[in-house]
Amino acid sequence: MRRDLALHVLKDCIGDEIVVAVYQTLFDWMAINPRDLNYVATGAMGQASSHGLGLALANPQRQVIVFDGDGSLLMNLGSLVSIANAAPENFHHLVFENGTYEVNGAHPIPGQGRVDFAGMAEAAGYRTVETFTDLNEFTLSAKQFLQSPGPAFAVLKIEPGEPYPRDYGYIHSADARQRFRKALQFANS
């Protein structure tokens, strides 16, 4: 399944949710669905899922969707257990699995093709766990998955699609953080 096509499917499902995304998935998402409720500043070292947990707990009335990377999640596997333990119903965690550190030279992740992310999420205690390998199947199921009570987890087996530019300057900018803060305050008012 091409990542950009999967993101177009998600674009059709998403309204005023907070979306936390990382690396190439983030860059693609910013091009496909630019919006101020995109949370782009997650630092480094796989912290997106933890940012998502903080946002979900502090904004229980709002859905939080994390577009994680497989390499990123490997750096923060304990967060699966922390998230399942906190059990926010408004938390949906999608891992875009391509088996590589795509923006860092496309080197393979440890355990490429063998690591069972869905199995780990299920064992950690996520309420719902899905795996999608086919775009048509994902198109039919994405909305239902996002409407299921969290914490919910889905693995999307993906390959690169349209290569969108990597704007690191923006995602780490004060402007990006301020735009999100204002959008959240407006949405919550």
Add this chain to the structure above:
Amino acid sequence: MNINSDSAAIRYPSGSAIIDQLKKAEVQFIVSVPDIVTSNGLLWPISEDPDFKLVRVCKEDEGVSICGAMSYNNTRALLLMQQTGLMDSLNAIRAIGMDYQLPVCMMVGLQGKEPERAAVDSDSYGVNIIEPVLQAMQISYKVIEQPEDVDTIADELSHAYQTSSTVILILGREPTK
């Protein structure tokens, strides 16, 4: 030197007074990995206090991200941990607290610190490097050792949120229960 009388002269901060300061600062969430220095005086009482929501995390850098993310809608949180967890989280603090200028507030127990000495004079390498490391990273910190030091905690936390800046409160002595 009479060791017993010296030990008796050492005064310890009150855990309940620290908790009162956290409430005064309107801290809602405590994010924590357990630490033996703060276990009895803070974390166990906090875990039983309905005024706080406790988020137990597997590793301290998760907590840095959680506290930073919570700040976007002005939800106040405190990351409670040991200095070993602080050292393990420095890159997260560098990015989320310092580069992003978010109010990440931390309280850190110094495991292995001798109560009668300043941290920089500790025999423990893991203790005596803490303040120099924070200084090198230009991270604001405040040492809490004496009972009266506790009185500043609410103001320190409120200042961090008002100025969107990171602060670390270092517990140099074990809080009493």
